[in-house]
Amino acid sequence: GAVVSQHPSRVICKSGTSVKIECRSLDFQATTMFWYRQFPKKSLMLMATSNEGSKATYEQGVEKDKFLINHASLTLSTLTVTSAHPEDSSFYICSARDVRGKRGYTFGSGTRLTVV
Amino acid sequence: KNEVEQSPQNLTAQEGEFITINCSYSVGISALHWLQQHPGGGIVSLFMLSSGKKKHGRLIATINIQEKHSSLHITASHPRDSAVYICAVSGTGNQFYFGTGTSLTVIP
Numbered sequence: 001g002a003v004v005s006q007h008p009s010r011v012i013c014k015s016g017t018s019v020k021i022e023c024r025s026l027d028f029q030a031t032t033m034f035w036y037r038q039f040p041k042k043s044l045m046l047m048a049t050s051n052e053g054s055k056a057t058y059e060q061g062v063e064k065d066k067f068l069i070n071h072a073s074l075t076l077s078t079l080t081v082t083s084a085h086p087e088d089s090s091f092y093i094c095s096a097r098d099v100r101g102k103r104g105y106t107f108g109s110g111t112r113l114t115v116v
Numbered sequence: 117k118n119e120v121e122q123s124p125q126n127l128t129a130q131e132g133e134f135i136t137i138n139c140s141y142s143v144g145i146s147a148l149h150w151l152q153q154h155p156g157g158g159i160v161s162l163f164m165l166s167s168g169k170k171k172h173g174r175l176i177a178t179i180n181i182q183e184k185h186s187s188l189h190i191t192a193s194h195p196r197d198s199a200v201y202i203c204a205v206s207g208t209g210n211q212f213y214f215g216t217g218t219s220l221t222v223i224p
Contacts, residue, residue: 038157043202043216089159108159109156109158
C-alpha cells in the first residue's frame with residue numbers, strides 16, 4: 001500500500017540552529033504533500049501545502065521564512081525549521097495524497113522536535 | 117465551533133468490549149477519514165469513506181451523509197487497540213478538517 005516515510009522521528013537541537021525534516025512517498029507519486037503541526041492533546045494543524053515544482057502555500061499565521069518547504073520531486077518534500085526556538089518544539093507530521101486518489105491521504109510517522 | 121466534533125474525548129473499556137466512537141461534521145465533504153495515532157505519534161489511515169459502511173478486520177466505519185455523522189466501531193476490543201482515534205473530513209480541494217481525537221484505553 002501507499003507508504004510515506006518521515007525522517008528523523010526525533011530530533012533535539014539547540015536554539016538558533018536549523019532542522020530539516022524529510023517526507024518521502026515510497027511507492028507512489030505525490031504532487032501534493034501536507035505539513036502539519038500537533039500541540040499536546042490538540043488536533044493536527046495544517047501548516048502548509050507543498051506542491052511539486054512550485055512554491056508552498058502557507059496557512060494564515062505560519063511564517064514562511066521560518067518554516068521553509070521544498071518539494072523538489074514527486075516523492076520528496078522537506079520542511080526546514082530555521083533558527084529554531086523552544087516554542088517551535090512540537091510534533092510535525094506530513095501526509096501525501098496518492099495522485100491516483102484511491103487511498104486517500106497517507107501519513108508519515110511524524111517527527112518530535114525538541115529545541116533546547 | 118469546530119467543523120468536526122468527536123465523542124467521547126476519552127474512553128476506557130475492558131478487553132472484549134464493543135466500542136463506538138462518534139463523529140459529527142458541519143461542512144460539505146468529499147470524504148471522511150478515520151485515523152489512528154499511537155502513543156509514539158505515528159498516524160495510520162484506517163478508513164476513507166464517502167457513503168455506507170466499510171469493514172476491516174474488527175473495525176467497522178459507517179457514515180450517514182444526510183445526518184453528517186460517522187461512527188467507528190471496534191468489536192472484541194484488545195489492549196493493542198489503545199490509541200487516539202481521529203476523525204477527519206476532506207472538503208473540496210485540499211481542505212482537511214480534523215477532530216480533536218478520542219483517546220481509547222483498553223484494559224486487559
